[in-house]
Amino acid sequence: MGDEKLKQELLYIVKISSKYDFHNKDVVENILRMENERQILTSVFGKRFKARIFDIAYDQEHDGKCIICGNIANETGTVCNDCIEKISGSPYAKSVLKSDEVVEKSSIFKSKVWPILSKFILACLVLVLIIQLAILGMWLSIPTRNPKVDPYISKNELVAVNDSGEALEQVLLDYPKDQGYSVSFIRLDQDYVGRFNNPVGESSSEIEEALTDEERYDYFFQEPVYVFHVTYSEKYAVKVGVVEVNADGKILVEGQFNDGRDTHSFYRIR
Numbered sequence: 001m002g003d004e005k006l007k008q009e010l011l012y013i014v015k016i017s018s019k020y021d022f023h024n025k026d027v028v029e030n031i032l033r034m035e036n037e038r039q040i041l042t043s044v045f046g047k048r049f050k051a052r053i054f055d056i057a058y059d060q061e062h063d064g065k066c067i068i069c070g071n072i073a074n075e076t077g078t079v080c081n082d083c084i085e086k087i088s089g090s091p092y093a094k095s096v097l098k099s100d101e102v103v104e105k106s107s108i109f110k111s112k113v114w115p116i117l118s119k120f121i122l123a124c125l126v127l128v129l130i131i132q133l134a135i136l137g138m139w140l141s142i143p144t145r146n147p148k149v150d151p152y153i154s155k156n157e158l159v160a161v162n163d164s165g166e167a168l169e170q171v172l173l174d175y176p177k178d179q180g181y182s183v184s185f186i187r188l189d190q191d192y193v194g195r196f197n198n199p200v201g202e203s204s205s206e207i208e209e210a211l212t213d214e215e216r217y218d219y220f221f222q223e224p225v226y227v228f229h230v231t232y233s234e235k236y237a238v239k240v241g242v243v244e245v246n247a248d249g250k251i252l253v254e255g256q257f258n259d260g261r262d263t264h265s266f267y268r269i270r
């Protein structure tokens with residue numbers, strides 16, 4: 001048996017002798033049960049100790065001597081004061097005490113630092129949640145900041161036009177210069193004139209997707225179309241779009257004037 005093991009065993013005997021009353025059968029049975037599992041008390045002193053606490057618990061006669069040195073035992077019935085002093089004050093006992101302190105320090109982390117740290121982590125998580133909710137709130141408020149509006153429908157009558165100048169006059173009725181609009185003629189085109197037969201306010205892309213082949217043929221026949229650029233400057237934004245006018249004076253618009261609608265699709269305003 002190693003020296004270290006014996007020192008450990010003696011310290012264990014002294015410790016539990018000072019701690020427990022061996023007249024209590026439950027205490028002794030618990031110690032003996034634990035001993036069965038852990039096998040600490042295996043030296044001659046350990047074996048004497050087990051026999052002694054069993055005798056005390058079950059009122060068996062014993063010699064009343066210290067199981068370590070053989071002098072008269074103190075009130076514990078197992079060891080004497082002299083042995084307790086020597087063993088408790090030994091360098092080995094002191095080194096064990098120090099390592100107990102280390103264990104205690106780590107339990108200080110668990111009992112004192114961890115509760116504070118866990119509250120801090122919880123606060124951080126709550127903060128993250130609040131930020132996420134704020135972002136969600138902003139996201140949900142976007143539609144109200146940039147609301148969908150009904151397509152603009154012209155109140156002006158259809159007036160047939162013969163050239164780009166007359167067509168410009170008609171466009172300016174809906175997009176007047178004095179309201180900040182700027183209209184300029186780009187070119188004469190002749191495709192997609194079927195769009196001029198769409199109902200006022202309807203998106204051409206939706207209608208074109210639903211066309212049959214025969215309808216498509218009619219839709220894409222050719223006629224002269226006057227094409228204009230329209231721009232509009234606000235304090236913080238500029239809107240641009242394309243306006244087309246056919247010979248009947250019907251007008252199509254594509255671009256940022258149809259807020260909230262498909263800005264890449266023409267729709268008829270007149």
Ligand SMILES: [Zn+2]
Binds near residue numbers: 083
């Ligand atoms: Zn003794």
